[in-house]
Amino acid sequence: MTEGVSLVQQESIDLRQAVRLGGAPRRVLHVEDDAFVAALVAATVEDAGVDVRWCSTGRSALTAAATRAYDAFLLGIGPRDMSRILLAEGLAQIDDGIPIILITDGAESLPLGPNVRVVTRPFEPHALVGAIEAALGAYREAA
Numbered sequence: 001m002t003e004g005v006s007l008v009q010q011e012s013i014d015l016r017q018a019v020r021l022g023g024a025p026r027r028v029l030h031v032e033d034d035a036f037v038a039a040l041v042a043a044t045v046e047d048a049g050v051d052v053r054w055c056s057t058g059r060s061a062l063t064a065a066a067t068r069a070y071d072a073f074l075l076g077i078g079p080r081d082m083s084r085i086l087l088a089e090g091l092a093q094i095d096d097g098i099p100i101i102l103i104t105d106g107a108e109s110l111p112l113g114p115n116v117r118v119v120t121r122p123f124e125p126h127a128l129v130g131a132i133e134a135a136l137g138a139y140r141e142a143a
Contacts, residue, residue, distance in 0.1 A: 033078030
């Protein structure tokens with residue numbers, strides 16, 4: 001550990017370096033119906049150098065994905081207006097092959113494709129950032 005840097009600061013620096021592939025911040029579209037959870041996730045990944053756009057509904061996420069390029073989609077337990085399967089299918093129609101990271105409570109079973117990563121709640125911040133990093137790395141290699 002670097003002298004004069006706390007463990008929390010050091011972890012933040014390490015995560016920021018891990019996610020900044022190519023030095024540019026990555027854009028992630030986060031779909032979550034719970035504003036508190038969305039704020040916690042945003043704080044975690046933004047501290048690691050990821051630009052997060054939050055949508056509380058599936059419909060707003062589909063609109064956002066159609067109007068701006070994202071590097072990954074992060075799907076929370078919600079949204080309430082459509083199933084995550086329908087949302088994932090809609091997002092794939094907009095940008096096929098883009099990484100999707102599912103945050104799940106482990107109680108559901110979703111069909112997983114090669115571009116899908118799963119993070120189970122509760123999770124440690126480094127696990128979420130690591131899943132984003134792995135998804136972005138695999139996506140860049142495939143491109």
